[in-house]
Amino acid sequence: MTNYIEDFVYVTLVLYLLAAGCYFLGNKNKSIARTGLLIAIAGIATNLMALISRALLVSRLPITNGAEFILSFSGFTVIAYAFYELKSRNNNAGGVVLMIAAMLVGSIVTLMPEQLGDVKPLMPALKSPWLTSHVLTAIFSYGGFALAAGLAAIQLWRANSSKGEEWIYKIVAVSFVMLTVTIVLGAIWAEQAWGRYWSWDPKETWALVTWIIYAVYLHLYRQKSWKGQKSNMLVVGGFILVLFTYFGVNFLLSGLHSYGG
Amino acid sequence: MILIKKTQRFLRFMSSMKIGLSLLAVIGLLAAIGSGISTDKYYQALPFKVILGLLLLNMALCTTNQVTKFFKHGLKAEKSSQILLRQIGMMTLHAGVVFILIGGSVYSFQGESTQIKIDQGQTVDMKTIFNQTKPFMIKLDDFNIDFNADGSPSQYFSHISLVENGAVTGEKDISVNNPFEYAGIKAYQSSFGYGVELQGESNTGWKEKKTLQESEFLQIPGTDKAIRIYKYIPNFDPEYGMQSKTLRPDNPRIVYSLYQKGSLLDVGAVSFGEKVEIQPGTTVQFNGVKPFSVLTVKRDPGLSLAMAGMLMLMAGTCLTLFLKQKKTGVVQ
Numbered sequence: 065m066t067n068y069i070e071d072f073v074y075v076t077l078v079l080y081l082l083a084a085g086c087y088f089l090g091n092k093n094k095s096i097a098r099t100g101l102l103i104a105i106a107g108i109a110t111n112l113m114a115l116i117s118r119a120l121l122v123s124r125l126p127i128t129n130g131a132e133f134i135l136s137f138s139g140f141t142v143i144a145y146a147f148y149e150l151k152s153r154n155n156n157a158g159g160v161v162l163m164i165a166a167m168l169v170g171s172i173v174t175l176m177p178e179q180l181g182d183v184k185p186l187m188p189a190l191k192s193p194w195l196t197s198h199v200l201t202a203i204f205s206y207g208g209f210a211l212a213a214g215l216a217a218i219q220l221w222r223a224n225s226s227k228g229e230e231w232i233y234k235i236v237a238v239s240f241v242m243l244t245v246t247i248v249l250g251a252i253w254a255e256q257a258w259g260r261y262w263s264w265d266p267k268e269t270w271a272l273v274t275w276i277i278y279a280v281y282l283h284l285y286r287q288k289s290w291k292g293q294k295s296n297m298l299v300v301g302g303f304i305l306v307l308f309t310y311f312g313v314n315f316l317l318s319g320l321h322s323y324g325g
Numbered sequence: 326m327i328l329i330k331k332t333q334r335f336l337r338f339m340s341s342m343k344i345g346l347s348l349l350a351v352i353g354l355l356a357a358i359g360s361g362i363s364t365d366k367y368y369q370a371l372p373f374k375v376i377l378g379l380l381l382l383n384m385a386l387c388t389t390n391q392v393t394k395f396f397k398h399g400l401k402a403e404k405s406s407q408i409l410l411r412q413i414g415m416m417t418l419h420a421g422v423v424f425i426l427i428g429g430s431v432y433s434f435q436g437e438s439t440q441i442k443i444d445q446g447q448t449v450d451m452k453t454i455f456n457q458t459k460p461f462m463i464k465l466d467d468f469n470i471d472f473n474a475d476g477s478p479s480q481y482f483s484h485i486s487l488v489e490n491g492a493v494t495g496e497k498d499i500s501v502n503n504p505f506e507y508a509g510i511k512a513y514q515s516s517f518g519y520g521v522e523l524q525g526e527s528n529t530g531w532k533e534k535k536t537l538q539e540s541e542f543l544q545i546p547g548t549d550k551a552i553r554i555y556k557y558i559p560n561f562d563p564e565y566g567m568q569s570k571t572l573r574p575d576n577p578r579i580v581y582s583l584y585q586k587g588s589l590l591d592v593g594a595v596s597f598g599e600k601v602e603i604q605p606g607t608t609v610q611f612n613g614v615k616p617f618s619v620l621t622v623k624r625d626p627g628l629s630l631a632m633a634g635m636l637m638l639m640a641g642t643c644l645t646l647f648l649k650q651k652k653t654g655v656v657q
């Protein structure tokens with residue numbers, strides 16, 4: 065199975081793109097949209113297969129290098145979306161969310177394909193239970209924010225519904241808890257590994273900026289004047305910051321996070 | 326009287342959520358700008374600290390308000406335990422941020438951090454590093470690296486002894502992610518390196534043993550020549566040139582350079598025990614390497630406060646926002 069990691073990734077990419085296409089086309093046609101969900105679930109399966117293969121290859125949780133992280137991120141985003149669709153019986157955001165997931169998987173094959181076969185052992189600094197939990201909660205929060213951003217984009221694009229607002233609020237709230245835990249666990253880990261719980265390195269700084277924008281959203285959500293489109297823009301903006309914290313910082317800015325020992 | 330009124334009005338103004346959120350937004354903006362400017366000084370600059378200070382004031386006031394309100398109206402019987410817990414969570418999380426900000430400022434006023442290099446066998450008196458600490462010394466007994474099968478490092482260990490009043494009172498292995506803590510001082514594995522053990526002799530009676538650090542010179546007595554350690558390569562492989570293939574000492578080499586009256590004469594690489602002829606009758610050989618460890622040492626009286634704040638923030642957000650879930654679906 066470990067020989068097929070790349071194939072699983074490519075198949076996942078194609079399935080997510082197909083699913084997104086079905087959702088966009090299925091705007092008026094229920095059965096096409098239903099097909100979209102089925103294809104998305106197949107995509108989840110191959111996404112998980114890719115992760116399991118990586119886990120077998122390196123004999124640890126597949127959440128350390130960039131490609132592993134993105135695969136977990138895309139997988140969790142689509143899983144969260146599937147639960148949301150089944151529970152809310154609303155598939156308006158399917159196209160946007162699946163496009164986000166496809167873009168994430170696409171970033172692996174374009175920006176970091178070599179990481180899929182990389183079997184180097186972990187650097188000493190990365191061997192910490194704090195770090196493992198830090199990355200796990202980051203995946204949950206990022207996936208949740210991706211879903212919330214997809215829903216908010218639809219609210220902005222099409223008509224705004226208060227039911228949609230509530231869903232967005234709930235998803236952001238849970239993801240915000242996860243982001244808070246992520247940042248705190250990261251700080252505890254940094255303190256153990258480097259002797260500083262906060263050093264204003266670019267990754268930390270942008271995670272803080274992201275955290276602030278969602279904290280502002282949570283407070284303003286209860287303010288009447290901020291209900292509606294303004295708060296949806298914060299949710300979309302927040303997710304753009306999430307992406308920048310990951311891609312922008314990794315590829316444009318340097319810092320402690322690009323070093324491990 | 327007017328002054329008290331003015332102060333009250335100022336405090337009320339400073340405790341508002343509008344001010345708090347504006348401060349948060351400003352901090353986010355400034356922090357983002359700073360990440361593009363790669364200087365450490367940016368975040369230590371006074372204006373930035375002042376804004377963080379204002380946020381601390383704002384949040385301390387708003388948390389106090391939350392707590393007073395809670396005790397005035399909070400404990401009414403008709404409130405469900407869920408709402409009660411949620412309010413407790415909310416106070417805990419805001420108080421957590423206050424604690425973190427206080428803990429951080431305690432460090433910036435009172436804390437210190439530096440790196441120390443200790444040779445194997447050397448003892449360092451902590452009093453010479455932080456004069457506010459209780460007197461104790463750290464001795465580096467040994468430094469070693471554990472390796473993975475492929476030769477990459479799996480862990481770095483400094484085996485140290487704690488020395489108080491001339492007697493060893495404890496031992497500890499410091500490794501990455503596993504610092505040493507004693508009397509308010511923490512020490513972290515940060516880096517390492519090697520000195521090279523050199524032995525020289527000549528037929529004119531010169532005999533010397535010495536440990537040289539990388540890039541250090543030794544003037545050879547009775548000659549106009551000097552030898553300099555360029556580099557210790559633990560696992561030499563011609564394909565990797567001057568880079569060591571791995572850190573594991575599978576094929577060690579010492580790269581040295583030889584100088585005459587300050588100008589470069591020769592560069593060479595030898596293994597341990599191999600003789601380098603400086604001139605007829607005068608030789609130098611390298612017997613091995615002696616490690617040193619670099620530790621980051623830190624004194625942070627605000628650390629426990631900041632850590633407590635982080636745990637409160639984490640627990641508080643969990644309580645507040647998870648408990649909220651059951652409610653919103655029905656009520657809003």
Ligand code: HEM
Pocket residue numbers: 279282283286340341342343344345346349383384387415418419422642645646649
């Ligand atoms: C540093 C970042 C902050 C974080 C992470 C934070 C987090 C939160 C959270 C999660 C809630 C619950 C929101 C909800 O139930 O929807 C909340 C509520 C609240 N926060 Fe903050 N907060 C922060 C800063 C502030 C500041 C600066 C103020 C005011 C000066 C403030 C005042 C309040 C108040 C009054 C509430 C209650 C709102 C209500 O029940 O309607 N918070 N905060």
